[in-house]
Amino acid sequence: MLSLENAFLFSASLILRYGTSLWPYSGQGIPPMHGDYEAQRHWQEITINLPMTDWYNQTKDNDLQYWGLDYPPLTAYHRNHLIYRNALIRNIINQMKPSSSYAVGKVAEKVNSSFVLLHKSRGIESSEHKLFMRLSVIVADLLVFFPAVRLFCGSGVSLSSLLLVTYPGLILIDHGHFQYNSISLGLFIIAVALTTSGYDVVGSICFSAALNYKQMELYHALPFFFYLLGKCLHQRGFCRKFMKLIVIGVAVISTFVAIWLPFMMAGLDSSLQVLKRIFPVDRGLYEDKVANFWCSIDIVLKLKQTLDQNQIGLLCLATTLLISIPSNLHLLFRPTSRNFILSQVITSLTFFLFSFHVHEKTILLVAIPAILAAQELDRKSLYVRFWLPWFLTITVFSMMPLLIKDGLLIPSLALSVLFLTLYWNLEELVPTKVNIFTDRISSPQPVQPNSIWIQILGVTHVVSIVGAAVLILVQLLVKPPKQYPYLWPTLICVYSCAHFLIFLLILYTIQFSTDNKPKVTFKKKVS
Numbered sequence: 001m002l003s004l005e006n007a008f009l010f011s012a013s014l015i016l017r018y019g020t021s022l023w024p025y026s027g028q029g030i031p032p033m034h035g036d037y038e039a040q041r042h043w044q045e046i047t048i049n050l051p052m053t054d055w056y057n058q059t060k061d062n063d064l065q066y067w068g069l070d071y072p073p074l075t076a077y078h079r080n081h082l083i084y085r086n087a088l089i090r091n092i093i094n095q096m097k098p099s100s101s102y103a104v105g106k107v108a109e110k111v112n113s114s115f116v117l118l119h120k121s122r123g124i125e126s127s128e129h130k131l132f133m134r135l136s137v138i139v140a141d142l143l144v145f146f147p148a149v150r151l152f153c154g155s156g157v158s159l160s161s162l163l164l165v166t167y168p169g170l171i172l173i174d175h176g177h178f179q180y181n182s183i184s185l186g187l188f189i190i191a192v193a194l195t196t197s198g199y200d201v202v203g204s205i206c207f208s209a210a211l212n213y214k215q216m217e218l219y220h221a222l223p224f225f226f227y228l229l230g231k232c233l234h235q236r237g238f239c240r241k242f243m244k245l246i247v248i249g250v251a252v253i254s255t256f257v258a259i260w261l262p263f264m265m266a267g268l269d270s271s272l273q274v275l276k277r278i279f280p281v282d283r284g285l286y287e288d289k290v291a292n293f294w295c296s297i298d299i300v301l302k303l304k305q306t307l308d309q310n311q312i313g314l315l316c317l318a319t320t321l322l323i324s325i326p327s328n329l330h331l332l333f334r335p336t337s338r339n340f341i342l343s344q345v346i347t348s349l350t351f352f353l354f355s356f357h358v359h360e361k362t363i364l365l366v367a368i369p370a371i372l373a374a375q376e377l378d379r380k381s382l383y384v385r386f387w388l389p390w391f392l393t394i395t396v397f398s399m400m401p402l403l404i405k406d407g408l409l410i411p412s413l414a415l416s417v418l419f420l421t422l423y424w425n426l427e428e429l430v431p432t433k434v435n436i437f438t439d440r441i442s443s444p445q446p447v448q449p450n451s452i453w454i455q456i457l458g459v460t461h462v463v464s465i466v467g468a469a470v471l472i473l474v475q476l477l478v479k480p481p482k483q484y485p486y487l488w489p490t491l492i493c494v495y496s497c498a499h500f501l502i503f504l505l506i507l508y509t510i511q512f513s514t515d516n517k518p519k520v521t522f523k524k525k526v527s
Contacts, residue, residue, distance in 0.1 A: 002150065005157040010146050013165035016415065017141065017175045021134040024407035025178040034123055035406075037133065037178040039067040041115070041124065047076050049118040053266045056277045061118060070277045073259050074212040075180075137174050137182070144186035152193040153375065159384070159426060160375040164189075166422060167371065168415035169396045173361050176408045181361075184214040185368050191224070192344070192372060196337035200228055200244070201251045208255035215278050219348040219355075219365045223340055226328040230335030280357070285312055287359040289489045291398035291496035292352055299490065316356040323504075324350040327511060338376040342511040344369035349504050353497070360399050367395045379426075382457070383510055389423045390461050391503050397468045398496035401489035404475065464499065471495060 002010075027035020046055055046062055046069060055076055058064045069076060115121060115129055146165070153161035174181050187210035194203030207224050211217040232245040263270045285304060286295045294303060294316070303312060327346040331339045348366045352358055370391055377383050396416055403412045475488035484490075 003155045006150060009157050009161065009165060017138055017171055020171050020175040020411050023176055023411050026406050031123055038123060040178060042067045043069050045116040045118060045121055048116045052262050053270055056274045068277065070280060072212045072215055072278055074209060137180060140180055141182050145182035148186040148189035152189050159379065160371055162422065163371045166419050167367060167392060168419050169364055169367055171415060172403055172408055172412055173364060176411060177406050181364055184210045184217055187213060188217060188220055196340060200231065200248055204248050204251050205255050208252050212259045216362050216365055219351040220344055222324060222328050222347050223331060223343040226332045227335050227340045230332040234335065281313060283357055285356060289401060289486060289493050290358050290360045291493040292358050293354050293497060296494045296497040313356050316354060319354040320350055323354060330511060339511060341369060341373045341376050342507060345373055346507045349500060353500055360402050363395045363398055367392055386457050386461060387506055389420060393465060394496055394499045400472055401492055
């Protein structure tokens with residue numbers, strides 16, 4: 001049951017989401033391709049009007065050069081059926097504009113086919129359609145993301161729940177730029193909550209669903225594999241180890257088969273075409289200007305000119321595995337919930353920095369597990385007090401060229417200031433529970449002054465944020481040299497990447513140096 005505190009928190013976060021949705025979206029008024037908003041709408045058009053076997057294929061009615069579907073099948077099913085049949089959206093739009101309704105999926109054909117009319121609906125930007133699309137993302141939060149936060153964080157308001165629902169990056173990308181990341185990330189959070197509570201089979205199914213919704217969930221796959229394998233190996237007796245492994249394996253395979261069955265029945269070529277669209281290896285090392293390692297060093301090394309595509313792919317694969325494996329091997333031998341979530345942060349950050357074909361928006365897949373880690377660590381730890389707010393601020397800053405391009409500078413700054421204000425007032429907003437048997441509640445202990453290290457860290461934090469603010473002002477006010485038209489976005493990427501590399505080292509230090517919990521995660525009740 002939803003507590004009064006959670007109801008207030010979720011309601012307030014909905015206001016932030018709706019306020020952000022009033023600002024422009026990706027590609028608004030920019031033909032002929034428009035942007036991510038049109039991509040999401042076009043996928044609805046394709047899945048409604050074409051047979052399933054044509055969703056991922058080049059046909060006369062499906063031009064793959066015009067926002068061809070390149071997400072896994074569960075995304076396509078969602079576009080076709082899930083959110084758009086929701087009566088809440090239909091009723092709201094009908095009440096606000098009785099002469100115009102909405103529908104996507106088969107309902108669209110009966111109510112208002114103009115939203116998904118084949119070919120003729122391209123680039124539609126009516127106020128009714130914008131309202132529908134914006135509300136569909138809010139409903140995704142209500143149906144998936146908020147319940148996931150409630151499941152992971154419990155009934156009361158906690159540090160993690162407050163940060164998850166007010167994190168500016170997710171709000172800006174989903175409700176400003178326009179995407180449905182809250183669904184895959186919500187499924188990921190549910191999977192983490194279940195597996196860390198001992199419900200390994202159901203958790204595996206939920207993560208398989210997340211992976212089949214967005215292939216970028218591969219960023220989180222290695223820790224799930226090593227965590228579950230470690231839990232299997234720590235079972236007593238060979239039979240228990242083997243049976244647990246088999247049951248989890250069957251659950252994962254069954255989930256994939258159920259989702260992919262329509263394409264498998266259409267033949268091997270159909271399944272291979274889906275895989276080809278999901279993993280577009282021919283699209284390059286990274287997408288636009290992104291704050292990862294390869295984009296940063298390409299300024300000097302020019303990898304795209306010196307290596308062919310296959311060599312670059314192998315370099316990315318080897319580097320990513322080499323850097324992420326130590327964290328996951330540690331998790332394998334000490335499969336605690338703390339190590340699991342820290343490994344999620346380390347592995348996803350490693351994938352963002354070193355893997356092939358990275359988007360700037362995939363930093364969200366690092367930020368969410370970083371927030372989840374706060375639930376496992378001490379509120380007074382350096383991670384919670386310094387590293388986490390610093391890291392989350394830089395994640396939003398790293399996307400600033402994209403957000404400025406979309407016309408989202410003001411909501412970006414407003415949400416970031418609000419988020420940091422909430423963070424620095426956590427003691428008042430999320431009070432620490434007092435144990436009347438062990439904690440002193442009458443005469444408080446004197447507060448010790450911060451050490452020199454803490455003071456230096458605090459000053460460095462402030463200088464870092466000021467540097468980010470200066471780079472934003474420079475991009476807005478100073479015209480770059482003609483020979484370097486992308487100078488300011490590139491500097492933002494390099495600046496952010498340097499921070500991420502430092503954070504990666506810090507995270508490794510935290511995982512390996514402060515692990516004092518039991519070797520095996522014991523089953524606990526999910527509230």
